[in-house]
Amino acid sequence: MPSHLGNFETYLYSFLRIDVSIASMSNGLVGLEFEARIEDVIVRTYNVKSFRLARPRMLNYKPGQFGFVTVEVDGQKMRKPLTLSSSPTELDYVEFTKKLTGHPFSNGLEALKNGDTIRLEAPYGNFVLDEQLPHVVMLAGGMGITPMRSMCRYCTDRNLSTLVTLLYANSTEADIVFRRELEEMEKQNRNLKVVFTLSETGPDWTGRRGRINAAMIREEVPNFLKSVFYICGPPAMVDAMRVQLSELGISKTSIRTEDLTGY
Numbered sequence: 001m002p003s004h005l006g007n008f009e010t011y012l013y014s015f016l017r018i019d020v021s022i023a024s025m026s027n028g029l030v031g032l033e034f035e036a037r038i039e040d041v042i043v044r045t046y047n048v049k050s051f052r053l054a055r056p057r058m059l060n061y062k063p064g065q066f067g068f069v070t071v072e073v074d075g076q077k078m079r080k081p082l083t084l085s086s087s088p089t090e091l092d093y094v095e096f097t098k099k100l101t102g103h104p105f106s107n108g109l110e111a112l113k114n115g116d117t118i119r120l121e122a123p124y125g126n127f128v129l130d131e132q133l134p135h136v137v138m139l140a141g142g143m144g145i146t147p148m149r150s151m152c153r154y155c156t157d158r159n160l161s162t163l164v165t166l167l168y169a170n171s172t173e174a175d176i177v178f179r180r181e182l183e184e185m186e187k188q189n190r191n192l193k194v195v196f197t198l199s200e201t202g203p204d205w206t207g208r209r210g211r212i213n214a215a216m217i218r219e220e221v222p223n224f225l226k227s228v229f230y231i232c233g234p235p236a237m238v239d240a241m242r243v244q245l246s247e248l249g250i251s252k253t254s255i256r257t258e259d260l261t262g263y
Contacts (some may be wrong), residue, residue, distance in 0.1 A: 032059050033121040038112055039093055044177045048143070050085060050097040051112060053120060059094060063087055063129045063154040064147040064230075064258075067122030069096060073108035080105050080263055083146035084122060085178075087153035094122070097177065099143050103263045127258040129154060133228050135163040137221050139212055139241050141233025142170060142177075143260055148232060149178050156189040165193045165221050169212050169237070172200045195220050214244045224248060232258040 034056055042050040061084060070079040086095035100110050112118065129136070129151040138148045145168055155164055170176050176196060186194045197208035197216065208216065217224055229250060231241045238257050245255055 031121065031123060032056060033119065034059070035117050035119045038114055038116045038118065041112065041114060044097060046174060047100045048097060048177050049100060049110070050095050051109065051118075052086070052093040052095045053118070055090075055092060055094040059122065061088055061094075061123035063150040064127045065123035065125040066147075067094075067096065067120050067124060069109075070119040070121075071105065071108040071112070073104050078105045078108060081124070083150070083260075085146040085149050087150050087157060089154055089157035094120070096120075097143070097146050097149075099262065101262055105263050125258075127230070127232070127256060129230075130228070131155070131158070131160055131162060133162055135223060135227045136165070137217070137224065137227045137229045138164065138166040138168075139217075139229060139231045139233075140166065140168045141212075141237035142175065143262075144231075144233030144237070144258070145177050146232075146260075147258060148230070149182070151230070152182065152185055152189075152192060152194075156185045156192065159189075161191065163191050163193075164189075165195070165227075167195045167197065167212050167216065167220060169197050169199070169233075172198060173202065173205060193220070212241065212244070214247045217244065217248060224250070227254070229255045230257075231255065233260060235259045235261065 036053040038051055039054055040052040044050055066081050066083045068079050069082050070077050082096040082098060084094060085097040086093060098106060098109050100106050127147060138151065140148045148166055152164060152166060155162055182194045186192050195208055197210060197212060198205060199211060201209050221227060229245060231238050238259050242255065
C-alpha cells in the first residue's frame with residue numbers, strides 16, 4: 001500500500017455516510033470499495049438515468065474508467081460494471097449513467113432514489129484519455145457516450161489543447177444522451193467539435209443522417225490520418241467502426257476500443 005495512505009485500511013466519512021476500504025490498484029491508481037448514498041438521480045432521456053454519489057476524497061480516477069456497482073434486487077446482491085460518466089474534475093460527486101433495459105439489475109437501479117445507498121468499487125479499466133495527444137476522434141454509439149462524456153468534460157474543465165472530434169450515433173433524436181451538455185461544452189471549448197448522427201430522423205432534424213462510416217469520418221475529420229480514435233458502443237458497432245477505420249488506412253495502434261454489453 002502506498003505510504004501516503006497511512007493506515008486507511010478502512011476510512012469512515014461519517015458526514016457523507018461513506019464507508020471506504022482499499023480494494024485494488026488500476027492504471028496506477030488506488031482502487032476503493034465504498035458504500036455511499038445516492039445524492040441525485042437525473043433523468044437523461046426517456047430510458048436513461050444518471051446516479052450521483054458523494055465522492056470520497058480518496059477516490060482518484062481517469063476519464064474513461066469504470067467501476068463495479070452492487071445493488072440489492074429481491075434480497076440478492078447483483079454486481080455489474082458501469083462507466084463513470086462523471087469527470088475527475090467534478091470533485092463533489094461521482095456519477096454513472098445507465099440505460100433502463102428491464103434487466104433485473106437495471107430494475108434495481110431504476111428503483112433507487114435520493115438517500116438510498118449502493119456499493120461502488122472503482123476505478124478499473126484502461127480505456128482512458130491520453131491528454132498528451134494532439135487530436136482525438138471519439139466514435140460513440142448509444143450508451144457508448146458515457147466514457148466520452150467524462151473525457152469531453154475533463155478536456156473542457158482542464159482547458160486542454162487537445163483537439164477533440166466527437167461523432168455520436170443514435171437511432172432517434174430522443175435517444176441522444178447528454179445532448180444539451182455536449183452542446184454547451186462545444187460552445188465553451190473551442191477545441192471540441194460535436195457531431196450528432198441519427199438512423200431515424202424527422203423533418204426538422206438538421207444534423208447528420210445515417211450510421212458513422214468512412215465517408216462521414218473523412219468529411220468531419222480532415223486530419224483523420226493523424227488522429228487517435230476512441231470507439232465505444234455495442235460490440236457490433238465497435239467491430240463495424242474497426243472495419244471503417246481500416247478502410248481509411250488507420251493503424252491498429254491508433255485505435256482504442258471499449259465494448260458495452262447491455263443488462
